[in-house]
Amino acid sequence: MALIGFGILLGLFASYASLLAVSAGYIKKVFEYGIATSVIELLSLLILVPFLSVNGLIIALYYIGGIVADILLSQFYKVRS
Numbered sequence: 001m002a003l004i005g006f007g008i009l010l011g012l013f014a015s016y017a018s019l020l021a022v023s024a025g026y027i028k029k030v031f032e033y034g035i036a037t038s039v040i041e042l043l044s045l046l047i048l049v050p051f052l053s054v055n056g057l058i059i060a061l062y063y064i065g066g067i068v069a070d071i072l073l074s075q076f077y078k079v080r081s
Contacts, residue, residue, distance in 0.1 A: 003058055003062070004058060004062055006062075007058065007061070007063050007066055008062060008066070010062070010063060010066035010067060010070065011062070011065060011066030011069055011070070013070050013073070013074075014037075014066060014069030014070045014072075014073050017070075017074075017076075018030045018033070018034070018069070018073060021073070021077075026076075029076060033069065033072045033073060033076070034069075036068070036072060037068050037069045037072065040064065040065070040068050041060055041061060041064060041065040041068070044059070044060040044064045044065075045057065045060045045061070047060075048060050
């Protein structure tokens with residue numbers, strides 16, 4: 001349970017950053033980043049679950065998804081500022 005909580009905290013920045021970008025009118029960019037994050041999560045699920053079973057699921061959805069979304073949105077704000 002602590003692993004899931006920590007993974008959610010990793011993705012918390014991406015949640016707030018995407019809401020801020022949507023409110024600023026960058027809906028298409030947020031949509032593109034959401035699709036990119038989903039594709040990477042799906043690929044990591046296909047790779048990690050056969051090897052790590054439930055732990056691979058947690059890593060793929062909570063850790064990798066959160067980190068990828070954080071990185072994409074951080075780069076977005078770095079370019080915008």
